[in-house]
Amino acid sequence: xxxxxxxxxxxxxxxxxxxxxxxxxxxxxxxxxxxPSYLIFSIFLGVIFGxxxxxxxxxxxxxxxxxKRSVFSGxxxxxxxxxxxxxxxxxxxxxxxxxxxxxxxxxxxxxNTVGFPVSRAVGWxxxxxxxxxxxxxxxxxxxxxxxxxIGGILGGFLGGLALEYSRLxxxxxxxxxxxxxIIFGLFIGLLYGFVESRLSFGVLRLLNGKYKGKEFLVNxxxxxxxxxxxxxxxxxGYDKISDTHAELKVKGDTVVIKxxxxxTVISVNDDKVEEHQLIMDDVIQIGSAKFLYKFK
Amino acid sequence: MKKKCLLFCLFIILIPGYIFADHVRxxxxxxxxxxxxxxxxxxxxxxxxxxKPVTGLNADKFSxxxxxxxxxxxxxxxxxxxxxxxxxxxxINFLLLIDNSGSMYQTLSGKRPGRDEDMRISHAKRALxxxxxxxxxxxxxxxxxxxxxNYTSYxxxxxxxxxIQGYLDEIVRPGKGERYSEIYSSVYLAVEEFxxxxxRKAIIVLxxxxxxxxxxxxxxxxxxxxxxxxxxxxxxxxxxxxxISVYAINFGPKRxxxxxxxxxxxxxxxxxxxxxxxxxxxxxxxxKIVNQILNEYLITYEATMExxxxxxxxxxxxxxxxxxxxxxxxxxxxxxxNPMKDFNFLLILPLLLAIALLWLLTKLKFENKHTNPxxxxxxxxxxxxxxxxxxxxxxxxxxxxxxxxADMTLSGGATKIKEKHATVAFDAKNKGYTIVxxxxxxxxxKPVKTKLLEPGDVxxxxxxxxxxxxxxxx
Numbered sequence: 001x002x003x004x005x006x007x008x009x010x011x012x013x014x015x016x017x018x019x020x021x022x023x024x025x026x027x028x029x030x031x032x033x034x035x036p037s038y039l040i041f042s043i044f045l046g047v048i049f050g051x052x053x054x055x056x057x058x059x060x061x062x063x064x065x066x067x068k069r070s071v072f073s074g075x076x077x078x079x080x081x082x083x084x085x086x087x088x089x090x091x092x093x094x095x096x097x098x099x100x101x102x103x104x105x106x107x108x109x110x111x112n113t114v115g116f117p118v119s120r121a122v123g124w125x126x127x128x129x130x131x132x133x134x135x136x137x138x139x140x141x142x143x144x145x146x147x148x149x150i151g152g153i154l155g156g157f158l159g160g161l162a163l164e165y166s167r168l169x170x171x172x173x174x175x176x177x178x179x180x181x182i183i184f185g186l187f188i189g190l191l192y193g194f195v196e197s198r199l200s201f202g203v204l205r206l207l208n209g210k211y212k213g214k215e216f217l218v219n220x221x222x223x224x225x226x227x228x229x230x231x232x233x234x235x236x237g238y239d240k241i242s243d244t245h246a247e248l249k250v251k252g253d254t255v256v257i258k259x260x261x262x263x264t265v266i267s268v269n270d271d272k273v274e275e276h277q278l279i280m281d282d283v284i285q286i287g288s289a290k291f292l293y294k295f296k
Numbered sequence: 297m298k299k300k301c302l303l304f305c306l307f308i309i310l311i312p313g314y315i316f317a318d319h320v321r322x323x324x325x326x327x328x329x330x331x332x333x334x335x336x337x338x339x340x341x342x343x344x345x346x347x348k349p350v351t352g353l354n355a356d357k358f359s360x361x362x363x364x365x366x367x368x369x370x371x372x373x374x375x376x377x378x379x380x381x382x383x384x385x386x387x388i389n390f391l392l393l394i395d396n397s398g399s400m401y402q403t404l405s406g407k408r409p410g411r412d413e414d415m416r417i418s419h420a421k422r423a424l425x426x427x428x429x430x431x432x433x434x435x436x437x438x439x440x441x442x443x444x445x446n447y448t449s450y451x452x453x454x455x456x457x458x459x460i461q462g463y464l465d466e467i468v469r470p471g472k473g474e475r476y477s478e479i480y481s482s483v484y485l486a487v488e489e490f491x492x493x494x495x496r497k498a499i500i501v502l503x504x505x506x507x508x509x510x511x512x513x514x515x516x517x518x519x520x521x522x523x524x525x526x527x528x529x530x531x532x533x534x535x536x537x538x539x540i541s542v543y544a545i546n547f548g549p550k551r552x553x554x555x556x557x558x559x560x561x562x563x564x565x566x567x568x569x570x571x572x573x574x575x576x577x578x579x580x581x582x583x584k585i586v587n588q589i590l591n592e593y594l595i596t597y598e599a600t601m602e603x604x605x606x607x608x609x610x611x612x613x614x615x616x617x618x619x620x621x622x623x624x625x626x627x628x629x630x631x632x633x634n635p636m637k638d639f640n641f642l643l644i645l646p647l648l649l650a651i652a653l654l655w656l657l658t659k660l661k662f663e664n665k666h667t668n669p670x671x672x673x674x675x676x677x678x679x680x681x682x683x684x685x686x687x688x689x690x691x692x693x694x695x696x697x698x699x700x701x702a703d704m705t706l707s708g709g710a711t712k713i714k715e716k717h718a719t720v721a722f723d724a725k726n727k728g729y730t731i732v733x734x735x736x737x738x739x740x741x742k743p744v745k746t747k748l749l750e751p752g753d754v755x756x757x758x759x760x761x762x763x764x765x766x767x768x769x770x
Contacts, residue, residue, distance in 0.1 A: 012657065020650035023643035029635035032603045037334040038630070041601065045632065056654065063657045071658050093631050095331050101627035102327065116605070116629070123631040167633070174636050178646065205674075208752035208765050212664050237663075269741040281761070283740040283754045290752025292674070292763075 003203060003215050007193035009064050014155075014189025017056035018181035024048045026177065042094045043087045049127075050086015053185070054134045055079035060189075061135065069229045074135075081137045085130030097123035117164030121157045128156015128188050141220035143250075147199055151192035158191070159184030201255050202280070204248075207290040210237035218255055223248040225286060226260070240265075241287035255293070257284060318350060319343050320613040320620045321566045323539040323592060324496055327626040330599055335376065336626060339496065340593045340611055341541075341566045348568075349591035354378065359612040360597050364604030366623065377596030387435025388496045388589055389453055392427070392460070393486050394420055395503040395547070396467050397444040398475030404547065404572070416547045419572055420502040421464050423545060423581075427500070428457045430582040441489070442467050443482035445474040445510045446519070449489060476514075479507040479558055481521055483531035483542065491538045496589055498567070499540055500581070504547045505555040528557025532564050539624065541567040543585055605629040667767035669729060671696075671704060671720065677759030679709030688729060690722040696757055697734075704762075711758035718757060720764075723748065729764065731755060 028045050035041035058078015062070030100119035132152020136145030163180025170176040201218040216223075216233050224231040226244035235241050244260045258275035259266055267285040268276045278284070284291045324339035340358070342350040355378040361369035400417040402409060409415045431438065437453040440463050450463040479501070486499050509525045510518045517523050535542055544562045546554055546569060559569050566588070570581055599607070607628040613620045669688040673681045682705035688694055695702040699715035706713050714735040723730045731739065732746045738756045739747050747753075749764040756762075 009657070013654070016650045016653050016657075019646045019653075023647050025632055026636065026643055027639065029603070029632055030639055032630070032635060033601050035601050038331050038599075038601070039334070041630070042331070045630075056650070059654060059658075063654070063660075066661055066663075068658065090631060091331070097629065097631055098327070098331055098627060101629055119627075120629070120631065120633070127631065174640075177633070207754065207763050210663050212765060270739075281741060281754075281756075283752070285752070288751070290750075290754075292754055292761075 010189035010193040014185035018185025021052040046086035046090025050082035054082015089127040089130030093123035093126040121160035124160025125157035128152035151195040155188035155191035159187035204291040239288040322624040361610040366608040379594040396442040397477035447482045447485040476508040480526035532561040535565040543567040603634045675761040679706045694720040713758040
């Protein structure tokens with residue numbers, strides 16, 4: 001799967017996540033008067049919303065890499081992190097909304113068409129941050145968390161604005177919210193994919209075999225490559241590849257590939273290497289698989 | 297005598313009720329504790345005749361209600377806090393709004409002045425200096441604006457009294473078309489400017505008390521308002537909504553009728569009217585205002601959870617003659633907004649659809665099928681390739697080069713490419729394809745003349761990147 005396809009998949013999964021979260025959110029809203037306070041209501045709504053959104057978003061790496069085990073583990077991790085992220089995100093989002101709303105309701109002339117959607121979008125932006133961070137926390141990668149924060153805040157804000165304006169366009173609250181949530185998920189996926197690509201250190205493109213043409217973003221400081229599903233880049237269907245065969249490390253602005261153990265063999269430009277600092281257009285061989293290291 | 301008594305009775309009956317009645321206002325609403333403690337704080341001002349604060353009240357006199365539609369109010373469970381003198385710590389924000397119309401350049405008695413210091417504007421400026429000197433709380437902030445035909449802002453809110461005094465000198469005699477005194481529209485614009493400021497707010501209007509709308513007097517449309525003529529009720533209601541009190545200092549001739557509208561605005565917003573002829577009263581302006589504001593009641597209550605984008609709060613104040621009410625609102629919207637009316641079982645459908653779509657996505661395999669050996673252009677660089685994908689044939693030689701008749705033609709590149717730059721042919725002995733170079737080329741970034749190609753080998757011909765694949769895998 002190319003980087004473009006990866007971005008498209010992130011968008012699709014984002015939209016599916018929004019679609020799935022909607023019924024839960026809608027049902028919780030019905031019980032708002034029964035909650036004792038805005039704080040508990042926000043936490044509960046955040047937990048439910050984060051659980052579903054995180055659970056669906058968490059599957060993205062597994063779906064994109066076609067690794068079933070990663071789909072399930074990603075979903076569970078995503079849901080668990082989503083619970084915390086959703087709760088924190090909703091509290092901060094609600095606080096931001098109250099603050100922005102109270103300021104704008106006093107000062108903005110066009111409160112309904114400008115102040116209100118902007119206030120809400122600020123709340124959504126904070127929510128987006130925590131949803132976007134799910135994958136980074138799951139893979140314990142600071143770089144991915146950074147991607148999630150930027151992608152989430154932009155996606156959340158733009159998605160939130162889209163959601164609020166769809167509410168103004170579509171009179172039916174129900175359809176407006178479902179459309180808005182799908183757009184929210186789409187924007188998180190879109191912006192996540194965009195920021196992920198912008199902040200990555202290049203792309204590894206598979207040149208042969210079963211998954212020829214598949215591209216892997218170097219988007220975290222440490223990437224393990226091997227035949228086991230525990231690795232970041234899983235190479236199944238290729239010969240002479242160990243469980244964990246090689247490791248990519250980002251040091252400053254440079255990317256280094258090295259053998260994971262003395263027994264494994266890796267080549268760069270047909271030369272066997274222990275450790276090698278990659279430059280663009282380097283051809284890397286791991287077992288029978290060949291990669292081209294190229295610009296993002 | 298009978299006639300006088302009758303006139304007095306008529307006066308009592310006909311005089312507007314609001315002038316001699318108590319007023320209750322929610323001058324400020326603080327919902328900053330809504331999320332963490334569910335608390336809302338109301339600053340409530342109760343004033344009697346001519347804006348005198350009513351003191352010594354207790355919580356029993358008040359009831360609080362909330363509504364999501366400003367119609368159906370629900371009583372809140374309890375008042376959790378009741379304090380007085382709540383505003384001193386945060387200070388008061390004053391906006392000084394000075395009349396700079398043509399009439400302000402006459403004497404107090406309405407005559408042509410012999411000296412500048414006899415003009416009403418000079419009196420007004422002196423009054424402001426007295427006021428500025430009497431501001432004793434360093435947390436108080438003051439802003440300055442003036443009006444005639446137009447409204448002009450001179451200074452934003454500041455603690456710097458000297459700075460404000462300096463701005464007074466910038467207020468100069470208006471031009472010909474600017475001499476009208478648009479009081480009501482100017483107070484309205486002052487509220488517009490002032491409303492976003494947090495905390496307790498008061499507008500002090502120094503005026504000779506005559507509202508002269510530009511359009512009404514000239515029959516020409518105003519630059520900003522066009523043909524609209526503001527009624528006194530418009531700025532009054534705006535002040536009430538925003539919790540801003542108006543205090544008027546009158547510079548008109550003693551016997552001249554004062555502008556009833558401005559007085560009404562002052563009384564109805566919890567302010568009062570001062571007479572500029574009385575120097576002692578002028579000196580007391582600040583103290584009176586502060587006294588009134590400091591005597592506000594701070595009432596804390598637990599907010600309801602009814603969904604609403606903005607929630608209306610109504611306070612009822614019991615007086616011997618009846619119940620007085622005041623309404624304001626605060627922002628109470630949640631991130632998701634308001635719920636739909638009823639639960640709908642159709643809600644389950646999107647969830648099922650989402651699960652089904654995700655399941656479908658997991659079924660997608662981006663695997664390649666076995667194919668024939670091929671050459672694929674990954675990056676043409678500056679050249680143009682006649683084909684991006686070429687299937688190799690065991691029985692034929694494949695030529696890569698600049699010749700239009702080549703199997704893979706690369707043309708227009710920055711680096712010169714020979715007509716037959718390289719040839720790829722099947723080598724039966726090695727059971728694989730071999731590349732033979734006529735010009736310069738690299739395979740896997742190494743210059744080669746001939747090489748048995750392996751799947752995934754990257755051939756670079758004059759900047760064009762081509763990948764060889766044998767199409768075989770397990």
